[in-house]
Amino acid sequence: MTGKRTPLWQHISSSLSDDIAAGRYQPGDKLPTEAQLAARFAVNRHTVRHALKDLSDQGMVLSRRGAGVFVTQAPTDYPLGRRVRFHKNIQAAGRLPARRILTRETRAGDAEETTALALPPGAMIHVIEGLSFADETPMAYFRSIFPVDRLPGIAAALEQTNSVTRALATCGVPDYTRTSTRITATRATPSHALHLRCRESDPLLYTRSLSVDPDGAPVEFGNTWYPADRVTLTLDHEEMA
Template sequence: MQKQKGVSLWRQISDRIRANIAAGLYDASGMLPAETMLAQEFGVNRHTVRAALAALAQEGIVRASQGRGTMIERRDKFDFPIGKRTRFTEGIGDQARDLKGVLLSAQLEPGSSEVRHRLGLEPGDIVVKLDGMRLADGRAVSRSTMWFPCDRFTGIDVAFSETGSITKALARFGIDDYLREYTEISAVHAEPEDVASLELTPGAIVLVTHALNTDTAGRPIQYAITRFPADRVQFTIRS
C-alpha cells in the first residue's frame, strides 16, 4: 500500500478488500483471510486492518463471526444494462418485484455552461432540473439529477411524479422512443448527501454515470448525473 494524499490507509485497504470480494477472490471459503494475513498482505498493522473491516461491516459487506473470523455477506446485486436504449424499469426488469421512481425536487433554472453544452442549448436558455430517487423492493438503487430543455418539457416534473418513470413521462411529450448517446462511468467515495439519501456508510463506493439521451432524430432531450451504490448495482455494457 502507498500513502495517498487525503486517503487513509484503512480506507485504501477497505477499497481493495471490497474489490477482491466483488471479483470473487474469496468465494471458495466465503471467509476473509485472518487479520494477520491481511495485515501481512497489505504491509500494515492489525489495527489498520480492523478499521478497514469495521467500515466494510458497517456497509453490510462483511460480518464478524465469533470463533470463525470475518464472513462475507452474500447479497445479490441488481444488474443494470447500459446500451443504445437504456431504461431503468426494463433494465432491472424481473430482478425486483416493486420498482418505484420518486421525485425529490424540481425547478426551472438557467442551464450551467456544462448543461447547456450537453443539451446543445444557447446562453440564457432555461432548463427543467429534476432530482429523483429510484427504488427496487424498497431499497434505494440510484439518485439522479436530470436536466431537460424547458422549451420542450415544461411540466415533466408533474409527469414523472405521477408515473414514477422517465420513459412514461417522456411519452406524454410525444417521445415514444429515445436513444442513449453516451454514458460516462466513474467510481468515487460516497459524499455526505449520498450517505444520507442512499442509506450508505461513510466511505462507501458509488458508481457515477454522466449520460445523455436523444430523441430518434438525434436532438438532446435529457442529461443526467446518477449515483448508484456499488454494493447494490453492477453495470453490463451492451452494444
C-alpha cells in the same frame, strides 16, 4: 473438568449466522437493532457490536450509518444500452422497482448542462432529483435534466408521472435512445450516504449519460450514483452496436 466457554459475542454471531442461513433474514433485510439484540441475548450493546463486526468481517452483513445493519446481497446486474429503462431492468432481475422524486426545479442551466443538451448559455432547464429502489432498497440517486423550450410541458408531465418515458411521450417524444454514457468511480458524500443508506465515502459508481429523440435532439442529460456493492453495470454490445 469444564471445557472452555464460547465467548458471548461468538455465540451471538453464530446464532445470527444460522438465522441468515435458514432464511429468517433475507438478502437486503435489516437486522434487529443493537438494543433489540442485546435484549434477546441478555448482553450489553458492546458485546452485540463485537458480534456484528464479526459478521461484517465475514461479508455477511453491511452497516449503513443512520440506517442499521443489513444482510448483504449479490449486486443486481444493471444493463446499459441504447434503451435504458430502470423499471424494466429491475423487473428483469426479479425485483420490484419503485422511484421517489425528492426535488423538482426549473432554472437557468449552467455551462455543463446547456452544453450537454446543445442549448444556448443560460437556457431554462427542468431538473428532477430522486431515488430508484429495488424491493425497497435504494439502488440509485439520480439527477435528470430536461430542456424546457424543446419540451414544453415537461415539468407538468413529470409532476403527473414518475416515469420519464411516459412524461417524454406526453411532450411528443415517442421514443428516445441513449447516445453516450460515461462511467467513473467516486465516493459517497454525506447527502448520498443519507439517501442511499450507505456510509460516507463508501464507493459509488457514477454515470453521466445523454439521451436523444428520434431526430437526434438531446432530451435528457442524466447523472446517476449507484452503491458499488448493490449494482453491477453491464454492457450489451449487440444493443450498443
